Amino acid sequence: MAPKRGEGSQALKMPPLWERLQSQIEWYDRKATANQRAYKASKITIIVLAIAMPVLAEYGKLPGFEDSRALLVGIAAGVILLLEGLQHLNKWQENWILYRSTCEGLRYEQHLYNEKAGPYANLKPEEAHRALAERVGALSSAEHSKWVHAHVEKNETTAGA
Numbered sequence: 001m002a003p004k005r006g007e008g009s010q011a012l013k014m015p016p017l018w019e020r021l022q023s024q025i026e027w028y029d030r031k032a033t034a035n036q037r038a039y040k041a042s043k044i045t046i047i048v049l050a051i052a053m054p055v056l057a058e059y060g061k062l063p064g065f066e067d068s069r070a071l072l073v074g075i076a077a078g079v080i081l082l083l084e085g086l087q088h089l090n091k092w093q094e095n096w097i098l099y100r101s102t103c104e105g106l107r108y109e110q111h112l113y114n115e116k117a118g119p120y121a122n123l124k125p126e127e128a129h130r131a132l133a134e135r136v137g138a139l140s141s142a143e144h145s146k147w148v149h150a151h152v153e154k155n156e157t158t159a160g161a
Contacts, residue, residue: 017133021110024140028103032096039092042083049076094150102143109135 053076062068087093112118113132120128 017129017136021106021132021136024136025103025106025110028099028106028143032099032103035092035096035099038090039087039096042087042092046080046083049080052076091150095147098143098146098150102139105139106136109139 053073056072056076057069060069060072062072065071109132113120113128116123116128119131119135123131
């Protein structure tokens with residue numbers, strides 16, 4: 001539970017940090033969910049198209065097209081290639097895991113702070129507040145450096161291809 005206004009000197013300092021923590025948790029949660037959905041949707045589509053390709057190669061006749069089987073198999077293969085390229089370029093799986101991990105880390109810090117447990121046990125409110133700010137900053141900074149590292153690798157791989 002977030003501290004309420006009017007609870008001593010800590011109340012004046014806490015809401016901006018608490019609001020920032022809440023907005024970070026929500027942002028990472030949204031981004032993790034979006035990346036998870038993109039990754040899973042592309043993988044499911046790839047699997048379905050891969051299963052459909054032999055069927056299309058054998059039975060994929062369209063009225064009015066002489067060689068429709070080759071066309072349909074070619075389209076399916078092209079879509080698979082496009083989705084694999086987008087996965088590699090956008091790093092949906094890596095971002096999903098990274099964002100989810102950071103989101104859960106932030107939630108864990110919030111829980112520890114609320115329960116006055118772990119690093120917040122036996123601390124004065126001002127010290128606990130400062131420790132929360134430092135630990136949340138460290139989590140965000142670590143996530144950012146991992147993201148930068150992953151995207152530098154992506155650009156090097158893309159440029160070298």
